[in-house]
Amino acid sequence: MSNDTSPTMRPYARHLLICENGDCAPPEAAALLQQQFLELARERGLTKLANPQRIKCTLTDCLGVCSGGPILAVYPDGIWYHHVDAAALARIITEHLIGGRPVEELIFHRLTTEPVEAPHGEVATTDEGAATPAPTAAERETRGTLPESTPQAREQRKAAREKRVTKGLLIVNTGNGKGKTTAALGVITRAWGRDMRIGGIQFFKHENANYGELRALKRMGVTLTPMGDGFTWTSRDMDETQARALHGWEVAKEHIASGDYDIFVLDEFTYVMHFGWLDAAEVVAWLRANKPPMLHLIITGRDAPPVLIEAADLVTEMREIKHPYRDQGIRAQKGVEF
C-alpha cells in the first residue's frame, strides 16, 4: 500500500491569538475582533487560498495577562498587543502584518527583541476554518518562550484565573440608533439559556402591548411588564404618562431590591430622568444602596443622563447610520421592529 496520501501542511506565516477567557475583556469582544480580522483580511484580498502567505487567527484560552484586554498576540513575532479594538486591529494589520513595523504604542509585551519577518516578506493570508496545529514545544523554544510554558507563568496564570471577578453590572444602552431594547432582549435570551431569573419593566409601552418580543418572553416564562400608556408624543395626557412612569419606578424598586432576580431590565427608563420626572443622581444613589451586588441591571433609552453613564459598568451608544423609514419610507415591520 502506498503512503502517497499522507496529509500535507499548508504553511502559515503568522498566527494571531486572541484571548477569549473573558477576565480582562468580554468574550464577545474577542469573537468580534476575530470576525473583524477576517473581514479586514478579506478586504485586503488576503483570504485567497492561492496566496502562499497566510495568517491564522484563532481564539484561545487565557493568555494569562488578565489586564487591558482584548489581548492579541502575534506569533512567531512574539509581540503582544493590548486594548485592541477595531481601529487598533486595522493598524496592526496595515502597519505590522503588512508593513512589517509593529505598532509600538499598543505593545505591552515582547518575547523577542528583533522583529520577525514573515517568511515571504509581507503578510500571509487568512484561511477561515483551516486547522493550524499549535506550535510544538520545540517551536516554542526556538521562537521564544510562550508565557504558559514556564512554571512561573503557569503560577501567574493560575492566580489570575482564581482572582476572576464577578459582579452584577449596571448596563446602559443609549443613543439615537435602533437596537437598545433589542440588545437588552439579547441578554435576556442568553440569561434565559443559563436558567437565570429574569424580569423587567417597560416604562412607556402600553400595558396592553403584545409585541413579538413580549409574546416570545411569555412563552419563555419571562415577565417584562409594560406599564405605560404609549410613548410621550402620542400621549394625550402627560400627567397620566408621568404618573404611570413614576409608579413603574416604584414597582421596579421593589423588584430590584427583592433579590428575586439575576437580570432586570428597565426599558426606556432614561426618559423618566431626561424629562426631569426623576432626579438621575437620586436614582443612582438608590441603586448604589439597594441593587443586590450580583444583579445585572440593564437600562435602555436615549439621552442617558451623565450621572448614570458615570455610574454604569457598561455603556453602549447606538448610532443611526441608515434607517429604512428615513431613507426609503419603509415603515416598521412585524418581526423586525415589533
Ligand code: FES
Ligand atoms: S482574560 Fe485577559 S489575557 Fe486572558
